[in-house]
Amino acid sequence: KKRKYELGRPAANTKIGPRRIHTVRVRGGNKKYRALRLDVGNFSWGSECCTRKTRIIDVVYNASNNELVRTKTLVKNCIVLIDSTPYRQWYESHYALPLGRKKGAKLTPEEEEILNKKRSKKIQKKYDERKKNAKISSLLEEQFQQGKLLACIASRPGQCGRADG
Secondary structure, eight states: OOOGGGOOOOOOOOEESSOEEEEEEOGGGOEEEEEEEEOEEEEEEGGGTEEEEEEEEEEEEOSSOHHHHHTTOOOTTOEEEEEOHHHHHHHHHHHOOOOSOOTTOOOOHHHHHHHTOOOOHHHHHHHHHHHTTOOOOHHHHHHHHHTEEEEEOOSOHHHHSOOOO
16 A cells, blocks of 8 residues: 655746745645756855845756756855845945945945945944955956856755745
8 A cells, every 4th residue: 555655746946937835734644845947046245244135047967967057057155146236235335345346436426435434433343354354266357347246046846946046
């Protein structure tokens, strides 16, 4: 006789697209969230302790299988391109330094306002302290200039319905 615990379900094969998540009832009456399509994820920038929700643009590498790159399938540990805008905005407001700008490029008035705002002595001192360790690697700087960052997915989209990393 076939048993309930022997059943296998088809793989989720999560793709990039407007969010589509199915719930699956599993052992013990619990729920799993099977992400069939995702377009955003919550990614953390470890060295800066900054986590932001951002758009997933593309799958660029997967150690386990090239087929998963070709079909743009989101799985744990695959390398994706994400939109760098939220991180750039955070960096510029936190350190008051431009990031990922072309040399000699003009800033819009709002961005100019954020970077060169008049600050009180105490606040200015705080920003000067921060600027001492505001250096980021040239490789990361390059990615910011292109507007896309490389990130690794740490969650399991087919199990928890999210692509975070």
